[in-house]
Amino acid sequence: MIYLRNIPDDELFSAQLELLMQHGRIASMMANLIGAIAAMALLWPYFEPQSLLLWGFGLMILLLLRSLYMSGALADRRYVSRPKRVFWLLILGSAVTGLAWSGTYIYVGQFLPPTLQYLLLLIVVMISAISLAVMVVVREYFLVFVFSALWPIAWWCLAHFWDQPHNLLLGILLLALTGLLVAASNGIHDTFRRMLSLNWQQEAMARELGQITNSLRDRNLQLQEARRQLTDLANIDELTGLGNRRLVNQTLREEVNRARRSHGWLSVVLIDVDFFKKYNDTYGHPAGDEVLRRIGDIMQRATARAGEVAARYGGEEFILVLPGAKAADALRTAERLKRLVYEENIPHSASEVSDRISISQGVLSIMPDEDVDPGVLVDRADAALYTAKREGRDQIAVV
Numbered sequence: 213m214i215y216l217r218n219i220p221d222d223e224l225f226s227a228q229l230e231l232l233m234q235h236g237r238i239a240s241m242m243a244n245l246i247g248a249i250a251a252m253a254l255l256w257p258y259f260e261p262q263s264l265l266l267w268g269f270g271l272m273i274l275l276l277l278r279s280l281y282m283s284g285a286l287a288d289r290r291y292v293s294r295p296k297r298v299f300w301l302l303i304l305g306s307a308v309t310g311l312a313w314s315g316t317y318i319y320v321g322q323f324l325p326p327t328l329q330y331l332l333l334l335i336v337v338m339i340s341a342i343s344l345a346v347m348v349v350v351r352e353y354f355l356v357f358v359f360s361a362l363w364p365i366a367w368w369c370l371a372h373f374w375d376q377p378h379n380l381l382l383g384i385l386l387l388a389l390t391g392l393l394v395a396a397s398n399g400i401h402d403t404f405r406r407m408l409s410l411n412w413q414q415e416a417m418a419r420e421l422g423q424i425t426n427s428l429r430d431r432n433l434q435l436q437e438a439r440r441q442l443t444d445l446a447n448i449d450e451l452t453g454l455g456n457r458r459l460v461n462q463t464l465r466e467e468v469n470r471a472r473r474s475h476g477w478l479s480v481v482l483i484d485v486d487f488f489k490k491y492n493d494t495y496g497h498p499a500g501d502e503v504l505r506r507i508g509d510i511m512q513r514a515t516a517r518a519g520e521v522a523a524r525y526g527g528e529e530f531i532l533v534l535p536g537a538k539a540a541d542a543l544r545t546a547e548r549l550k551r552l553v554y555e556e557n558i559p560h561s562a563s564e565v566s567d568r569i570s571i572s573q574g575v576l577s578i579m580p581d582e583d584v585d586p587g588v589l590v591d592r593a594d595a596a597l598y599t600a601k602r603e604g605r606d607q608i609a610v611v
């Protein structure tokens with residue numbers, strides 16, 4: 213049953229980290245990089261090139277380390293196996309980067325004319341604003357950056373309000389901007405969480421639908437198998453394991469049609485155990501069953517060719533359907549069967565024709581040129597069988 217569930221907290225947390233690293237990695241690196249290049253261009257006339265290059269190099273190493281760590285954590289899915297550790301390391305990276313920017317501003321600000329100071333501050337503010345879009349999926353990550361980059365500058369400006377005429381205003385503006393960014397981050401962060409949650413629900417539903425489809429397919433296969441087994445059972449005689457009358461009728465219908473189309477021969481041999489009632493009376497019904505089973509085995513051995521069907525027609529009567537067999541072929545098969553039954557040597561002291569179980573057979577061979585009902589074929593074979601019985605049993609009669 214499909215039902216809506218909420219994403220578990222730990223899965224949501226891992227999904228947030230994954231999203232942050234997947235999308236925030238390149239964006240935040242690029243924002244910081246561009247900021248660093250712009251800052252270096254601004255500061256170039258006021259500082260030694262070596263010091264500036266060293267600063268830029270240091271910042272780049274820091275960004276590279278962060279990016280490499282994120283790639284590694286994404287590759288081995290550390291955000292799932294150890295999300296807390298990944299979280300704290302990301303926070304640390306964010307704090308160090310933020311502090312690098314605020315430290316830079318506070319240190320170099322005193323050597324710059326006010327206009328350039330404002331430009332440098334603008335760079336830091338821009339990086340913070342860009343970060344809002346990409347980092348806020350993990351709110352703490354964003355907040356740590358904002359508070360480590362903008363707050364120290366704001367408080368420094370307030371603390372040094374007498375140094376420059378605009379420091380007081382800058383400090384207040386920065387505090388207000390920080391507040392604004394924090395407020396904006398709440399809404400965006402919640403949207404991200406909802407989006408992740410919805411995504412998770414969709415995936416869960418798709419998974420469940422897939423499972424239901426699979427189980428329906430399995431059920432269907434089981435039903436088909438059950439239907440096949442039922443059909444088999446409906447066509448099989450329980451006692452002997454041979455086909456039953458139903459199968460014979462079906463086979464005869466098909467074979468008559470085939471023989472008509474190909475102008476071929478079709479033979480039917482009807483077999484009856486001699487004095488079987490007496491056998492039952494003498495040896496008991498279970499022994500009679502055993503005889504029928506053994507004759508069933510013999511019939512299976514006697515019908516080795518493809519398309520030939522041996523079946524129990526009912527009671528102690530058996531039938532052979534021999535497609536393509538002319539009268540002579542069918543007679544040969546009947547004689548073989550007779551010999552096999554004789555060789556089986558099942559004692560039958562009450563038989564009037566032999567000291568063992570014997571069979572009478574009626575053979576019918578036709579080349580059908582019109583649709584013949586299976587019942588008619590069997591009746592004609594039965595007539596031949598009756599002849600065999602009448603003429604003394606343990607023999608074969610052909611029509």
Ligand SMILES: Nc1nc2c(ncn2[C@@H]2O[C@H](COP(=O)(O)OP(=O)(O)OP(=O)(O)O)[C@@H](O)[C@H]2O)c(=O)[nH]1
Pocket residue numbers: 451484485486487488489490492496497498499500501504526527528601605
């Ligand atoms: N043990 C056993 N006997 C069965 C089964 N089906 C039918 N019979 C018996 O087979 C006997 C058939 O007897 P009849 O039709 O009189 O024929 P018969 O005794 O073989 O005599 P002829 O056919 O004239 O040689 C009956 O006694 C049935 O009870 C079966 O599944 N098991």
